[in-house]
Every structure is written in C-alpha cells, then in structure tokens.
Amino acid sequence: MNIKKINDDVVSRLKNDDREAFKYLYDEYWFLLFNQAYKRLPNEEIVKGLIQDLFADIWQNRSKLVIQTSIVAYLKQALKYKIFNYIKAQIVREKYIAKIAGNNHLPNSNQTEQQINYLELQKAISHCIASLPLQPQRVYLLKHEQDMSYLEIADHLQISVSTVEKHMIKALKIIRQQIKGIYRE
Template sequence: MDYPVNASAGAVDVEMNFEGMFRAYFKSLHAYAYTILKDEDEAEEIVQQVFCRLWERRSSLQIVHSIQSYLYRSVYNDCLNALKHHKVRQAHRQYAMAQGEPESRGSAVSYKELQLRLSDALEKLPEQCRTIFQLSRFEDLKYREIADRMGISVKTVENQMGKALRLMRISLADFLPLFLFLFIETKIS
C-alpha cells in the first residue's frame, strides 16, 4: 500500500492520506527503530521525527521509490545518527571524569580558553569553509540543506567540511576531546 506524499488533491485528502500512512507504518517503524536503539522512548521519538519531517516537506519531497522504503531508510539513518551521538557523549563523559570535576576552576578556564581558540581557528578558515562549518555545526543543517542554501554541490559541502574539521583539529589539538564532543558529529544528508 503506497500513499502519495504531495498529492494534488485538497488539503483534507492529503491529511487523511498522511494519517493513514502514519497508522499503517508507525508500529512497524517503531519496532524497527527499537531493534537498533534498544530504547522504547528514543525509538518512538525517532519515528515521530521522521513523520514530522515528511509532513513538513510534503510539498517539495520527491520520493523515487516506495514510501515504505523511504520511511525505513529515514528511520535507519536517524537511528545511526543517534547511536553516533551516544558514542560522542560517552567519550566526553569519560574525558570529563578523567579531567576531574566539571565545576572546578581548571575546567572553567579550559572552556574559556577553548572558546577563544575556537574563535581564532574559525577566523583562520577560508570564508566558504567557515560558512559551511557554521551552518552545519551551529545551525544544525544537513549537507543537502547547506548545498541548496549556498547553491553548491553536496560534494563541495563534504569536501569543505572535511577541510574545516582537519584545520580545526590542528588548531585545537590541545582541546581535542572537548572539541570532539562539541562539534564532531557526522551528519547524513
């Protein structure tokens, strides 16, 4: 059973199709997400996010294959991103524990110093590279969204992000564990 996402019928028909699609796929997508994440609430949140994005993009979204395969692929990608985020948070926790109390004076000084060094490192990046990095990490845009906004290819965004991260790692080598926690999270477009 396939449901049109951007049907030319009236808004009521589109809403009814969307609601039917939600009812038809939610439970199975939730079960699929749970097998990956092993967390009921997080699985539910992931599936709801996928449906929210689908609804928000319904007028411009072009699904090449079936809606079912699109939904499962979206849930899979979002689950992988969540798992990566868990690993980054865990690495930061271990780093923070190894460094001592986060409330200590030394940590506060390190964080302020990191902010200063981060600002300096950002200033040293080439303009396009800096813009792409800021859109990705500070505005939380996916590579495809950055490419569309800037009128460049996704491949260019990927290359520029790689360059930015490489240069930032060099500039912030002393703060690498904290830098990794704050900024290094792979985005799948």
Template structure:
C-alpha cells in the first residue's frame, strides 16, 4: 500500500479525481489543522469552525471529479474556507439586522391592537398546524431549534445525529414552511 504522506498535493488531487478515499483522508489530515488555525483568526468559535471545515471537506469529496489537479489544491481549500467564512458573516449580519429591526418594532409598538392580537393568534395557530404536519424527526429537530432555542450542536448531541443532518433538517423544514405559509406569513415566523 502506498504511503500517501509522501505524495504531493497535485498527486493527491489526481487520486482524489479517481475517488481514492485514502487520498481524500490524506488531504483531510494534511490540511485540516492549518485551515482551522487560518480560519480561527477570523472566527474564534470552535464549533462554528468545525462545521465550516466539515462543509468544505464534504464539498471537496462531493465535487472531487470537478477538481482540477493541475491547480493548487491548498489555494483551492483556502479560498473555499474564505468563501464559507464570508457567507457565515453575511448570514450573521442579516440575522442581527433582522433581530435589531424586530427589537425596534417591539420597542415602538408595545401594545398591539385587538385586531392585531387576533390576527397574530390566528397566524400562530396556522403555523403550529403546519409544523405539526412535518415528518416526525424533522418536526422534533425544528421544535428543538426554534422553541427550545438549542443550537445545532446541542440538538445533534441530544439526538445522536451529525450537525450537518440537524442543519439540513432545519433548512428543509424552513423551506417547507415557506412554501406552505407564503412569504408574508413567514416574516412573522422567522
């Protein structure tokens, strides 16, 4: 059996193109630590970094046939991490802007009128009915995420699932609810 540790990045990339799992494992072992510490400078959250790195390596494996071995593998991985970090920061900014906007709304509209209260109760019952129609595991994960305010990692640990599975289940449930409830109802929900 060849010693993959002696292969160059280019040779590993060629083997990765051929779906060589040992080559992928060597790439993972060779780059995980340096990518982690490189990204840690921008995002000092170990759990979030592990998720991002896992996404990068899953993407690398799923798109292994599209990797161009002639190109610099380490540069490809660094760019992938950078792009994931940028997307993460964009998502956090949007989320924080939404929270600030919602808090501003709450601060300026302390007492909803009776009509608004009735409509809000109706909306809540519609949403709860749609959530109840989700598949059992998806519903459980969604409720743990939204009602119990658990992180994806906490849900994964409690249910014995991977963080990616939990994230995918939450995203799928949100897609289903968006389709069922429509965009104007979804604004109240998220």
C-alpha cells in the first residue's frame, strides 16, 4: 500500500472519530517527533508537553484536518510551529521579567536573538515551500522532510530521476529568490 493511500485512510478515519486511527498516529510518530523536537529544544518535559498539545490539537480539529503532504511531514511542520511559538512566548516572558526587575539587559539576549532569527528564517522557508508549484513542492518535501533519495522519490512519484532533479533545482531556485527578496526588505 502506498504512502498517500495510508495517509488518506488515516485522515479519513480520524475525521470519522476513529480512536484507533488516532492511537496509530500517536504510537507511530510520537518517538520520531520527540527526537526532532529534542534536537531544537533540549528539555524533555517541555518537548513532551508540546507533542501532547500537538496531538490534542489534531484530535480536537480532526473534522477539519487537511493533509496535502504526508502525515509525517505534516506532523513535523506542526511541531516546528509549536516550538517556534513556545520560544517566542519564552522570550516575551524573559523580557517582561527583566523589565519588572528593572533590568533591561538580558544575559542571553544574543543567543535569544539568534534563535528568533533562525526560527523566522525557518518560517520564511516554510512559506516559500508552501508557495511552490505542486511537483517541485512534493519533491522538495520528500527529499528534505522524509529524507528520501532521488531514486526513492522517482519511484514514489513514478517519474524519472532526471525529472526529480529538475523539480528540485526549480524548487531551490524559487526558495533562494524568495528568501533573498525577504531579507532585502
């Protein structure tokens, strides 16, 4: 059974309140998501909480769930946004606490600024990816979010390896142009 059919089946079952589909999703991807998040935010309790929030959001919004890529790519992207929002909230809290304490200088402000810049760049890249034409977008996501080789992508999409390469070149060119445009503004 191919990945798209499995994705569609799980999403369809979730929309029909199938708890077994939700359990499958949770059991299948929890550890992968934990490892991804822990690399970005090395605090086990916070990471576990963010993943719980992610799955709670999926269950609460299951009737409106639309996944156009693979489930794993969707989950990874959703978790990236959870991490981004958590870090932004932490920065606001730190600034607020420093202001109340009468200390306008934060000890880790350079590191915090670098984190914000990194997360803003990630968000900009995500928007660029979302705006790509369908085939280059699919190729890019399969390569960068599912770590597939060009040969695996070609097999998955039933196209030639050279076509995969052309789509990847097109995707990267568009992303570079859009990122340059963002940082010139």
